[in-house]
Amino acid sequence: MGRDLKMGVRGQGSGVRKTKTPNPESRIPDLSVNIAGIQLKNSVMTASGTFGYGEEYAPYMNLNRLGAVVVKGLSLKPRQGNPPPRIVETAAGMLNSIGLQNVGVEAFIEKKLPFLRKFDTKVIVNFFGDSIDDYCEVAKVLDTTDGIAGLEMNISCPNKQAGWLEFGTNPDLTFRVVSAVRRFTKLPLIVKLSPNVMDITVIAKAAADAGADALSLINTLSGMAVDAYTRRPKLGNIIGGLSGPAIKPVALKMVWQAFKTVKLPLIGIGGIMTAEDAIEFMIVGASAIQIGTANFVDPQVSVKIADGIEEYCQKNKIAAVKELVGSLRV
């Protein structure tokens, strides 16, 4: 509640300022956004898997400045992850095959969440499973845990009951897993979409029909890297997920397509390095954005982007960041 109160104060503040300073340029723009009932102080979140459990970054930046922290994806049981090498740099990007290493949902609640709760930022918990039952079990546990603002479902995960086909690459599987999880949680449910599909709008619709409250996109693009001299794959897992500035055009296109197809709020992800990148995602339809790979390059980048968005709004006389959403001129 304390957090909501603060949001109120901010709104009030800008109201007061109206009477004091009539010059609209110096007015503080309203940066807050609401994603499926999650009230965020700004549109900047950190993407799952690039920000640990928040504590890794706390010595380097101010977590209170973030709209939300999306934690490293959790499974029912801890996961060891894939054999190394797990990362390799590619042109303007990187490939990873971490393999969803994580401490498991129980250890997260016991050891990681109490730290995050100390900050004035929303905690969104990313989770996954390798069967529908696993997804539901994790959702059930998280649903009854205090201090979680919302859930983000990673559906780019192989399903052991369907020949390891990824849930998120098939509309039927997407519908089934999302609707199953929906029954186990009242928390806002964000479904994170895979870009490795023939038509993102089909999957977006399936997730929406199954009861998702919001969609985040895109996850990493499937890819690989090879050493020409040794003829070996550069990743221990042979294939991995591509992220970074290299994927931004793909991500923008998919957010735009989803925006035209479903009515749900969208969270744009994919190669965001600067405030300009973030704003481009909002223009094509994202209500909020997530910063991923850029966190590795500069631990303070998320705060810089939040500042940059504010600056952009001020300079361009945008009273509320919401006005940008879906404002693409075509």
Add this chain to the structure above:
Amino acid sequence: MAKVLYNKRVLAFPYTEDFGAGGYYKLGIRWEDLPPIEPGQFIMLRIAKQIDPLLRRPFGVYKILGHGACPHTKNFGMGACLPVRGRTQTGGKGPGIEILYRVVGRGTRLMTDLKPGDSVDVLGPLGNSFPLEIRSQEVIMVAGGIGIVPFYMLAGKLKKARLLFGGRSKDDLPALEDFKKLKIDMEVSTDDGSVGEKGLVTGLLLKRLSKNSVVYACGSKGMLKEVARIAEGADIPCYVSLDNAMACGIGACLGCAVKVKGQGARGKGQEKQTSELIYKMVCKDGPVFDAREIEWEEI
């Protein structure tokens, strides 16, 4: 933003297909508010605001610059701010650090273009450092090529140490002169015999090893594996500094995983868990590891 003080080639390593267009360089970086840095720690360096190459690169800290003028001397105790003799390495340009690097790919090749005054972005110091509680023992430092990096600061911290330094040839022994100036016993080996003893540095280790030895090693994975095997056979403590590709350097990306043995393998445990394999992160749990902890078959 830290500034480049100097960037000079110290050795020209001839081109080989697996090694690249080699060459060893020393990069001096002026760093205001220099934090305390322990031997074995590293930094993540970004050379400009470009997006390609995208990621920072990890580099061990070779030297602390600015002794005397350096207000942090008390934090290190003796030795870390070498060379002493009342003069600073940078002519009073410190505080800062010196990075010793080898050109291995695009990122390091671009680094060779850095000029004095250029801005660089330094994140660190990161990671753990060599354990020093076993000072009374006979310390043997084993370095292979660029693996020499952590030992300049470490040698400064140790009262008595022996350095065994190996490389492919005389062009693969960077900063040899620096170590000649230190009062430590040093022996050199090269694969081609161009300087020192012909053969591998592990050959020198076998000759020098005693029951009271403690080994610190940094070099190629093949070298470290062999050093660890020798140390285990002789039942002496051995600490290795590992290198790995990493994106963040602060334990978030989980990219720099190294497989370690279960807890039982560290000596005291007798049953259970000995075969349980888990990953540790070179950036956060290392870069220095107890050699007995590492699952060498997976390296």
